[in-house]
Amino acid sequence: MNIEDLEKEKNEGIENLPLQERRKFLKMGLTVTGIFLGGTVLSLTSASLASSQNDPETDIPAEGQYPYPKHYGMVMRQNRCIDCEKCVEACKQTNHVPTAHGAWRTAIQERLTTENGTEKREFRPVLCNHCNRPPCVRVCPTKATYKDPETGIVVMDYAKCIGCKTCMAACPYNARYFNEEKYAIDKCNFCIDTRLAEGKTETACAAACPARVRIFGNLKDKTSEIYRLLHTPDTKIWVLRPDTGALPNVFYMNA
Amino acid sequence: MNQHRITAMGLIMLAGSLFLTTNATKVTAAAPYDEDAYGPEAPIVWEKPTKVTFSHKTHTMDAGLACDSCHDELFIMESGAVLTTGKLTMAAMAEGKFCGSCHDGNTAFASNTKCASCHTDVNGLAPQDPIVWTKPVKAVIFNHKGHVEDFSLECDACHDDTFAMQKGTAEKAADFTMQALYDGKYCGKCHNGKTAFASDTRCNTCHIGVKGHNRMMGNDGAHATGSKAGH
Numbered sequence: 001m002n003i004e005d006l007e008k009e010k011n012e013g014i015e016n017l018p019l020q021e022r023r024k025f026l027k028m029g030l031t032v033t034g035i036f037l038g039g040t041v042l043s044l045t046s047a048s049l050a051s052s053q054n055d056p057e058t059d060i061p062a063e064g065q066y067p068y069p070k071h072y073g074m075v076m077r078q079n080r081c082i083d084c085e086k087c088v089e090a091c092k093q094t095n096h097v098p099t100a101h102g103a104w105r106t107a108i109q110e111r112l113t114t115e116n117g118t119e120k121r122e123f124r125p126v127l128c129n130h131c132n133r134p135p136c137v138r139v140c141p142t143k144a145t146y147k148d149p150e151t152g153i154v155v156m157d158y159a160k161c162i163g164c165k166t167c168m169a170a171c172p173y174n175a176r177y178f179n180e181e182k183y184a185i186d187k188c189n190f191c192i193d194t195r196l197a198e199g200k201t202e203t204a205c206a207a208a209c210p211a212r213v214r215i216f217g218n219l220k221d222k223t224s225e226i227y228r229l230l231h232t233p234d235t236k237i238w239v240l241r242p243d244t245g246a247l248p249n250v251f252y253m254n255a
Numbered sequence: 256m257n258q259h260r261i262t263a264m265g266l267i268m269l270a271g272s273l274f275l276t277t278n279a280t281k282v283t284a285a286a287p288y289d290e291d292a293y294g295p296e297a298p299i300v301w302e303k304p305t306k307v308t309f310s311h312k313t314h315t316m317d318a319g320l321a322c323d324s325c326h327d328e329l330f331i332m333e334s335g336a337v338l339t340t341g342k343l344t345m346a347a348m349a350e351g352k353f354c355g356s357c358h359d360g361n362t363a364f365a366s367n368t369k370c371a372s373c374h375t376d377v378n379g380l381a382p383q384d385p386i387v388w389t390k391p392v393k394a395v396i397f398n399h400k401g402h403v404e405d406f407s408l409e410c411d412a413c414h415d416d417t418f419a420m421q422k423g424t425a426e427k428a429a430d431f432t433m434q435a436l437y438d439g440k441y442c443g444k445c446h447n448g449k450t451a452f453a454s455d456t457r458c459n460t461c462h463i464g465v466k467g468h469n470r471m472m473g474n475d476g477a478h479a480t481g482s483k484a485g486h
Contacts (some may be wrong), residue, residue, distance in 0.1 A: 084392035084464065108466070
């Protein structure tokens, strides 16, 4: 095609392109680049073992597909959430989350709808999804954020972080914030340093929840409550933004 | 005030003894209502601030009170005069004024109980604004309107057995929890899955959360959260 003819074409833009299409396009680019670099660009993430049940609607990991020795995750029993925000308070206190600059590690989202004239409320707790294929880890230029090889928790090495905020842009869940005090990016780390290191078995948010919305545990442990909930037959389980292919480890259900 | 009561009691006893001695033969016959002795026969009806009915008969002929138990010290005899002062309120009664002088829970039933005895028209009587509890969790609402108007419940369906009329009483109780509701206490008395929807369902009908509470208190968006993601 002649370049002069192309110039006459109207630019359609990328706004209306579905995410999957864009991903396919990017993947193609990455594959090509990968060949040039020796084919290992995507293997920056240590989660090559991770896979889903090939159900694009849920992305629930298949039985036996938990790549980490202690594969931590969280189940949110969403319909039990009452937005009391005791989890938010407990998290802020335990992890010294600043009150300024939009810093947050966990939050409750609210959706208000009107049904037959009556107001309906829905609450949804959100936090870092500790994805098996974390986009934030993939984009970090200094490897300051990485998957903890023991637990699969997405953690920060504050000393390595240069504060470029690329990970903030990459995160599909907007789960990262810039910590002015540490002068580094900060995020939820399932209380790995503040509670798990002390031998506690639950995150601060899960422990504080009066309605037992948040069930934290090791997916590898077949006796754990989270394993039982996730593998209860005929339970509808979903994750947030499955279309990103990040394979999150925070699962939602109504129970 | 005590002296006043003693005088009243004395008069009752005196009247009683006179009645027994002089009218002994007439006891079985229906006593005629004497307006001079017992006050107006037709109930007094106040329209403001809300509709209230007062029966002289109940207090004088039946309970045996004398006119000067209330007039003119508590209530000016002139019809409607007390209303012009604007002081006849439930709050004043709680302080022992007006009806509250006797209706204090000792001499007669307390003024914050048995609403429907005097408030004959309960519609519009219950608080219009929702009750908001912030303990043990933030925040739970209760709408009188829905329960009284839509389900035609009387005040005494809940007051004072299940909930004290006094604001904030339930909140102070250590057992004001969901578990208590499941055990049939508080809201659980009806919200048991039979009379009304069960307490362990439809959580967010009553739980409006911190965000709902903030909105209600008019400080919407006062605190930043990470709710930018999704939804």
